[in-house]
Amino acid sequence: MKPAGRAALDLILPQHVFDTGAPALSPGLSAEAWSQIAFIEAPACDGCGAPFEHDFGVKARCAACMARPRVFSRARAACVYDEASRDLILKLKHADRTDLSGLLSAWVGRAASELLADAEAVVPVPLHRLRLLKRRYNQAAEIARPLARRFALPFLPGALVRRKADTQAGKSAAGRRRAVAGAFAAPKDQRARIEGRRVLLIDDVMTTGATAEACARTLLRAGARAVDVAVVARVREAPPEV
Numbered sequence: 220m221k222p223a224g225r226a227a228l229d230l231i232l233p234q235h236v237f238d239t240g241a242p243a244l245s246p247g248l249s250a251e252a253w254s255q256i257a258f259i260e261a262p263a264c265d266g267c268g269a270p271f272e273h274d275f276g277v278k279a280r281c282a283a284c285m286a287r288p289r290v291f292s293r294a295r296a297a298c299v300y301d302e303a304s305r306d307l308i309l310k311l312k313h314a315d316r317t318d319l320s321g322l323l324s325a326w327v328g329r330a331a332s333e334l335l336a337d338a339e340a341v342v343p344v345p346l347h348r349l350r351l352l353k354r355r356y357n358q359a360a361e362i363a364r365p366l367a368r369r370f371a372l373p374f375l376p377g378a379l380v381r382r383k384a385d386t387q388a389g390k391s392a393a394g395r396r397r398a399v400a401g402a403f404a405a406p407k408d409q410r411a412r413i414e415g416r417r418v419l420l421i422d423d424v425m426t427t428g429a430t431a432e433a434c435a436r437t438l439l440r441a442g443a444r445a446v447d448v449a450v451v452a453r454v455r456e457a458p459p460e461v
C-alpha cells in the first residue's frame with residue numbers, strides 16, 4: 220500500500236499517460252478542482268458502489284441492493300456525482316475535452332481494481348448512433364479504452380448498440396427502468412467475443428443504475444457469464460422507488 224499522500228499525488232499528476240507511457244501533467248485539472256472531488260474510498264456497497272457511512276464489512280450491500288438485487292453483479296464508482304465531478308464529466312461529454320479521459324480512466328482503474336482483476340472484456344455503455352454522430356465520440360468509450368489497454372483486456376466498443384435514444388423520461392428508478400427497457404442490443408457478429416466472459420461495463424455516471432442494468436441484461440442474454448459495472452461518478456442516494 221502506498222501512503223495516502225503519494226496515491227493522491229499519482230491521481231492529480233499521473234506519472235505516466237497510460238496510452239503511451241509518456242510522462243504527463245494533469246490535463247486541465249487544478250489542485251483546487253481536484254481537492255473538491257469527493258472520491259469514494261472503502262467502505263462502499265459491493266453491489267452498487269454507494270459509499271457507506273460505516274464499515275459493514277467486506278462485500279456488504281446497501282439496503283436498496285438487498286431489497287432488489289441488481290442485474291449486474293458488482294459496481295464501483297470513483298467519486299460522488301456532485302458539482303465538482305459533474306463539471307469534469309460535462310467537459311469530457313460536451314466540450315471536446317477528450318484529454319480528460321486518461322485522468323478519469325485512471326480514477327476508475329483505481330476504484331474498480333478488484334473488478335478489473337476478474338474482468339475478461341471491457342464494454343462501454345453505447346450512445347445512440349444519432350447522438351454519436353452529433354458528439355463524434357462516446358465519452359464512456361473514451362474512459363473504457365485506456366482502461367482496457369492498461370489492464371490488457373479486450374476492448375469491445377461494438378458489443379452493445381443503443382437502439383432507443385435516451386429520452387431522460389422518468390426520473391424515478393422505476394421510470395428509468397421502463398425508459399431503457401429494450402434500449403440495448405448485442406449484435407450477433409459480436410457475441411462470440413462476450414460469450415462465457417466476465418464483462419466489465421463502463422459508463423461515466425450512474426444515477427439509478429437503470430441504464431447499467433439494461434446493458435447488463437442484454438450482455439447476459441447474449442451469453443456473458445457475469446457483468447460488473449464501473450463508473451466515474453455516481454449519485455450519492457438513489458431516488459426513492461415509485
Ligand SMILES: [Zn+2]
Pocket residue numbers: 264265266267268269280281282283284
Ligand atoms: Zn448498493
